[in-house]
Amino acid sequence: xxxxxxxxxxxxxxxxxxxxxxxxxxxxxxxxxxxxxxxxxxxxxxxxxxxxxxxxxxxxxxxxxxxxxxxxxxxxxxxxxxxxxxxxxxxxxxxxxxxxxxxxxxxxxxxxxxxxxxxxxxxxxxxxxxxxxxxxxxxxxxxxxxxxxxxxxxxxxxxxxxxxxxxxxxxxxxxxxxxxxxxxxxxxxxxxxxxxxxxxxxxxxxxxxxxxxxxxxxxxxxxxxxxxxxxxxxxxxxxxxxxxxxxxxxxxxxxxxxxxxxxxxxxxxxxxxxxxxxxxxxxxxxxxxxxxxxxxxxxxxxxxxxxxxxxxxxxxxxxxxxxxxxxxxxxxxxxxxxxxxxxxxxxx
Amino acid sequence: xxxxxxxxxxxxxxxxxxxxxxxxxxxxxxxxxxxxxxxxxxxxxxxxxxxxxxxxxxxxxxxxxxxxxxxxxxxxxxxxxxxxxxxxxxxxxxxxxxxxxxxxxxxxxxxxxxxxxxxxxxxxxxxxxxxxxxxxxxxxxxxxxxxxxxxxxxxxxxxxxxxxxxxxxxxxxxxxxxxxxxxxxxxxxxxxxxxxxxxxxxxxxxxxxxxxxxxxxxxxxxxxxxxxxxxxxxxxxxxxxxxxxxxxxxxxxxxxxxxxxxxxxxxxxxxxxxxxxxxxxxxxxxxxxxxxxxxxxxxxxxxxxxxxxxxxxxxxxxxxxxxxxxxxxxxxxxxxxxxxxxxxxxxxxxxxxxxxxxxxxxxxxxxxxxxxxxxxxxxxxxxxxxxxxxxxxxxxxxxxxxxxxxxxxxxxxxxxxxxxxxxxxxxxxxxxxxxxxxxxxxxxxxxxxxxxxxxxxxxxxxxxxxxxxxxxxxxxxxxxxxxxxxxxxxxxxxxxxxxxxxxxxxxxxxxxxxxxxxxxxxxxxxxxxxxxxxxxxxxxxxxxxxxxx
Numbered sequence: 001x002x003x004x005x006x007x008x009x010x011x012x013x014x015x016x017x018x019x020x021x022x023x024x025x026x027x028x029x030x031x032x033x034x035x036x037x038x039x040x041x042x043x044x045x046x047x048x049x050x051x052x053x054x055x056x057x058x059x060x061x062x063x064x065x066x067x068x069x070x071x072x073x074x075x076x077x078x079x080x081x082x083x084x085x086x087x088x089x090x091x092x093x094x095x096x097x098x099x100x101x102x103x104x105x106x107x108x109x110x111x112x113x114x115x116x117x118x119x120x121x122x123x124x125x126x127x128x129x130x131x132x133x134x135x136x137x138x139x140x141x142x143x144x145x146x147x148x149x150x151x152x153x154x155x156x157x158x159x160x161x162x163x164x165x166x167x168x169x170x171x172x173x174x175x176x177x178x179x180x181x182x183x184x185x186x187x188x189x190x191x192x193x194x195x196x197x198x199x200x201x202x203x204x205x206x207x208x209x210x211x212x213x214x215x216x217x218x219x220x221x222x223x224x225x226x227x228x229x230x231x232x233x234x235x236x237x238x239x240x241x242x243x244x245x246x247x248x249x250x251x252x253x254x255x256x257x258x259x260x261x262x263x264x265x266x267x268x269x270x271x272x273x274x275x276x277x278x279x280x281x282x283x284x285x286x287x288x289x290x291x292x293x294x295x296x297x298x299x300x301x302x303x304x305x306x307x308x309x310x311x312x313x314x315x316x317x318x319x320x321x322x323x324x325x326x327x328x329x330x331x332x333x334x335x336x337x338x339x340x341x342x343x344x345x346x347x348x
Numbered sequence: 349x350x351x352x353x354x355x356x357x358x359x360x361x362x363x364x365x366x367x368x369x370x371x372x373x374x375x376x377x378x379x380x381x382x383x384x385x386x387x388x389x390x391x392x393x394x395x396x397x398x399x400x401x402x403x404x405x406x407x408x409x410x411x412x413x414x415x416x417x418x419x420x421x422x423x424x425x426x427x428x429x430x431x432x433x434x435x436x437x438x439x440x441x442x443x444x445x446x447x448x449x450x451x452x453x454x455x456x457x458x459x460x461x462x463x464x465x466x467x468x469x470x471x472x473x474x475x476x477x478x479x480x481x482x483x484x485x486x487x488x489x490x491x492x493x494x495x496x497x498x499x500x501x502x503x504x505x506x507x508x509x510x511x512x513x514x515x516x517x518x519x520x521x522x523x524x525x526x527x528x529x530x531x532x533x534x535x536x537x538x539x540x541x542x543x544x545x546x547x548x549x550x551x552x553x554x555x556x557x558x559x560x561x562x563x564x565x566x567x568x569x570x571x572x573x574x575x576x577x578x579x580x581x582x583x584x585x586x587x588x589x590x591x592x593x594x595x596x597x598x599x600x601x602x603x604x605x606x607x608x609x610x611x612x613x614x615x616x617x618x619x620x621x622x623x624x625x626x627x628x629x630x631x632x633x634x635x636x637x638x639x640x641x642x643x644x645x646x647x648x649x650x651x652x653x654x655x656x657x658x659x660x661x662x663x664x665x666x667x668x669x670x671x672x673x674x675x676x677x678x679x680x681x682x683x684x685x686x687x688x689x690x691x692x693x694x695x696x697x698x699x700x701x702x703x704x705x706x707x708x709x710x711x712x713x714x715x716x717x718x719x720x721x722x723x724x725x726x727x728x729x730x731x732x733x734x735x736x737x738x739x740x741x742x743x744x745x746x747x748x749x750x751x752x753x754x755x756x757x758x759x760x761x762x763x764x765x766x767x768x769x770x771x772x773x774x775x776x777x778x779x780x781x782x783x784x785x786x787x788x789x790x791x792x793x794x795x796x797x798x799x800x801x802x803x804x805x806x807x808x809x810x811x812x813x814x815x816x817x818x819x820x821x822x823x824x825x826x827x828x829x830x831x832x833x834x835x836x837x838x839x840x841x842x843x844x845x846x847x848x849x850x851x852x853x854x855x856x857x858x859x860x861x862x863x864x865x866x867x868x869x870x871x872x873x874x875x876x877x878x879x880x881x882x883x884x885x886x887x888x889x890x891x892x893x894x895x896x897x
Contacts, residue, residue, distance in 0.1 A: 044851060052862065052866045070851040070852055071851065072851045073858075074847065075600070075865075077599045077603065078749065078843070078847065080603055081605060082753065082847055084603070084605065085605070085753055085756045085760065086760040086761075087760065087761060089760045089761055089764045091768065091851070105602075177600075177601075179600055179601075213584065213585070221486070224486065334602040334603065334604075335602040335604060335607075337602075338597070338602050341601075342420055348423070
């Protein structure tokens with residue numbers, strides 16, 4: 001057994017090993033990370049919105065202002081939890097979230113500072129926090145996506161509440177684990193009350209609604225004819241059509257003011273731990289500028305929230321749809337929604 | 349010594365005695381103070397995440413707690429226990445025959461089967477699950493291929509079945525590798541004697557080989573179980589309501605860290621019971637060779653008529669575990685190329701180097717900790733040491749997100765200067781993957797007779813000299829194999845990277861995650877294949893792991 005090792009002197013072997021180890025360590029520790037040279041001004045952004053959907057606009061900001069933007073990308077919920085754990089030592093200046101609920105959770109924890117009125121006034125009051133703690137950057141409407149080969153627009157109900165009709169038994173896809181859907185249920189609780197929402201959820205389950213994990217998989221299933229229709233955010237349709245224009249899918253908007261016609265936002269807020277709130281607000285103002293808003297409208301097919309920016313071609317404009325009368329700041333009682341989804345069996 | 353006093357508390361003493369199955373010598377008489385402190389220090393570092401969970405769980409009020417620990421949670425526990433049992437048993441049912449066929453029989457292409465059978469280890473479960481959905485899901489490749497035959501729908505892949513299949517195919521290699529090494533290390537004389545006495549191959553396997561494989565099998569099954577328990581990618585993509593998914597839902601659904609912590613603590617409890625089970629399976633069964641044994645390969649068993657079924661078995665395992673995922677990824681990559689994307693984008697180069705660098709650094713750090721810890725637990729009779737080391741296994745059964753958030757909390761608040769730096773990132777990885785290193789060294793050492801060390805000591809070497817000059821070189825293959833396992837685990841790790849890496853630090857895993865998030869499947873192919881190839885380079889070290897002859 002020892003015959004395998006005697007060729008190298010033990011001490012030499014030890015030295016070689018140590019050298020190899022330290023080289024590896026140095027290699028590991030000296031990897032440059034973009035942030036090696038700290039310029040005069042830099043901002044740290046935690047983004048729940050992924051790199052392909054906001055990175056180019058942040059680069060543009062750097063090019064125009066010289067302010068370096070360091071971005072940490074992650075899921076919206078993970079980023080919110082991280083900020084809550086970091087407390088006052090958070091290195092982040094700005095939090096960009098995919099939904100109002102996450103911003104509301106940080107606002108409730110006292111982690112966001114009020115935005116100045118020139119930022120808030122860029123968007124209609126309905127798309128910003130009541131207390132001015134966060135602002136929407138882009139809008140997303142809840143819709144029913146349907147397979148044009150399986151159903152016609154005329155057949156589809158005017159209200160989300162009518163999806164419990166036996167006509168739709170086993171034909172509707174939904175995503176009870178998805179944040180956008182859960183926000184819609186929270187809105188529904190405020191609009192029609194706890195009991196009616198519970199009833200609707202139970203009836204949907206009884207009517208054989210099919211659970212998917214995300215909006216993407218629902219659109220895929222509807223496009224493939226696996227289900228007739230599904231509850232999603234509006235922009236997914238356009239992302240899929242951009243890859244394959246022949247897919248047999250279309251959007252159905254519920255009647256104005258219907259609980260199913262919620263318009264939610266992706267938004268941003270400045271953290272109370274930021275040591276340069278002024279600069280952070282400047283970045284948010286930039287994201288509400290014409291260029292950024294156009295970028296959101298055209299690359300992600302979301303609704304621009306600033307006046308006079310056109311919606312991408314083919315999308316029904318925001319001023320032609322009417323969401324239910326609801327304050328997005330009220331969508332923060334999330335635990336009750338989660339409990340309701342569990343109780344009714346919508347979530348296992 | 350405090351530890352002694354602790355052990356003298358009768359309840360604790362008995363509990364330890366039961367759990368370890370050993371009659372703990374009351375207060376080991378050897379002066380191991382320094383070592384005890386070393387082990388205790390590492391265990392404390394590894395227990396930080398659990399400490400965080402307790403801290404957070406304390407923030408839950410009684411009503412919430414009652415609410416949480418209701419029937420629903422019991423159902424989720426049931427789901428996880430069912431999944432872990434099914435995966436672990438199936439992994440053993442695949443891993444043991446596979447290992448036996450490639451070490452004991454005249455099966456053709458044994459080397460090829462070994463490599464093909466071990467490689468699924470380098471495929472992250474979240475990528476694997478995606479490719480299985482593409483292949484076997486509704487309107488997947490299989491259904492499309494069968495469509496001309498009138499097949500309109502396949503049985504659903506979602507739920508228990510999909511999670512079970514996926515996790516089995518990516519965890520059976522733990523069993524395969526462990527059992528293979530044990531088979532190769534076994535003294536061939538025993539089996540040859542049995543054969544010469546007229547005992548058939550089946551009976552030899554059942555009565556002689558299998559009992560000797562028990563520790564290796566239990567070790568491999570433990571890792572399959574821990575991986576399954578802490579996995580989030582596969583269970584969420586397959587929509588199976590396991591514990592990790594319930595914990596994640598609590599974060600995403602309500603941003604409630606207290607409830608998530610309570611659920612995670614229950615998960616830690618499940619992990620602890622797995623550890624106890626594994627310990628009990630290993631009781632008083634230290635089958636190390638009495639001497640060197642005959643240093644020659646055993647004569648292979650002729651398969652004869654069984655050759656075809658054996659080839660079919662190995663072939664289907666490799667086809668499902670390796671060729672299907674890789675095939676789907678290649679298809680995605682070509683779709684991307686057809687859509688005008690470059691074969692390998694330049695933007696993948698930096699993430700590749702980042703991943704290799706940080707994974708190698710973690711592998712070195714883990715081995716520096718794992719070798720002394722493993723030597724200590726195998727060669728020291730102290731049950732206390734063994735259990736302190738076992739406690740470091742707790743993090744392997746927790747979801748990566750929970751471990752990462754715990755370290756975010758401690759680092760940001762106690763070590764703000766180091767927060768989001770490489771040392772903390774390596775610490776985060778190490779704390780999760782330390783058990784892989786420890787177990788690799790531990791099983792190598794378990795097969796080496798302590799007589800070498802005893803002889804060296806009797807020749808006048810001091811204990812530390814014996815460790816440096818005799819024991820450490822002997823466990824070299826185990827340490828390297830453990831390093832390779834840690835390396836490929838870090839290569840595919842996601843939540844710890846996202847939360848703890850310096851801002852702007854990208855790896856192939858985060859690249860894949862981004863593409864998946866944007867539903868850009870064509871952009872998953874190239875980085876995923878690159879990740880698999882880079883991780884596969886560590887395979888030779890893993891195959892050499894704890895082969896003592």
